[in-house]
Amino acid sequence: MNRRRFFAFVGLTVASLLLAIGLPLRSVSTSNLVAQSNGSLLVSTAASLKEVMEEIKTNYQQSKPGVTINYNFGASGSLLQQIQQGAPADIFISAGKKQVDTLEQSGKLVAGTRSILAKNRLVLIVPKSAVGVTSFFNLTGNSIRKIAIGEPRSVPAGQYAEQVLKKLGIFEKVKTKFVYANNVRQVLAAVESGNADAGLVYRTDAKISNKVKTVVAADEKYHSPIVYPMGVLKQSKNVAAATDFVKYLSSEQAKITLKKYGFILP
Structure with a gap:
């Protein structure tokens, strides 16, 4: 049997099998099979x-x-x-x-x-050159004018930040200083640029930047996991x-x- 007759035979056999089980010929194609893995x-x-x-x-x-x-x-x-x-x-x-x-x-x-x-962990960060900030309680001081956090309605890091500050009893004292960001990376950028004196981000965010330093990590019991x-x-x-x-x-x-x-x- 030559190659042309062989492939014709195979084609007819496959078609017969498909018809025998009631499947339309168009239901199986090379592109569909490839799409399963690619x-x-x-x-x-x-x-x-x-x-x-x-x-x-x-x-x-x-x-x-x-x-x-x-x-x-x-x-x-x-x-x-x-x-x-x-x-x-x-x-x-x-x-x-x-x-x-x-x-x-x-x-x-x-x-x-x-x-x-x-x-992950939530941490308090300040610009690399900042001095005098050693804890969350320093956020209430006059030297800290702007605190960047994620918008709590859409940014989980912002929700965690609010939880921590409320647990520490300083939320009402610092909420007028908040600068809200659309995501946690915008919080990082605000502190890096000096547009915020401090910010709350994830530990992994602080790790990728050489323009900020981590002051302290929030106690995990003060926020949701x-x-x-x-x-x-x-x-x-x-x-x-x-x-x-x-x-x-x-x-x-x-x-x-x-x-x-x-x-x-x-």
Whole structure:
């Protein structure tokens, strides 16, 4: 049997099988099969994960060159709102539990894909050249005129900051000094530039900057647990690839990268 007749025979055999089980011929195509393992993913993720997620993407795509990872970085509350309003996303990673709870309770997460990526600590930072600030209580002094925090309605770091300041009993004394930012990286930038005399960010944010210094870490009993929950969204057009990437984020290789950037492993 020559090559042409052989391939014709194979084609007819496959067609006969498909018809025998009642499937239309157009239901199976090479592009559909490839899409199961390849494709493009959009990950909506907390701004505080920017550097570590970029490195994780590089590592992942070395073993999965057919998958393209794109990120949408922002405040967790804002990202949640975008998803609720129909913005495209395959995976959501929040800097707070509440946002992912909302999606799960409304049935928008693929069952069994939710897990904790990492944990973090909240710290008080000041410009590198600042002197005289040794504790949260110094924030009430006249030398501190502006305190940058995330907008509590959309930024988990801002919510944690308010919780800490209230527990310490100084919230009412310092709230007039607040400069609100749209995400935690804007808080960092405000302190770096001197537009704020102090700020509350995650330990990992302070770690990437040589323009600020950490004064003190907040006692964890003064705020809700700082965790990064994640999950695959039902609206994803490539659930298989999204689920595989989420599994990779819990792998030993990903954990090494997270630890390198100062994140606490779950």
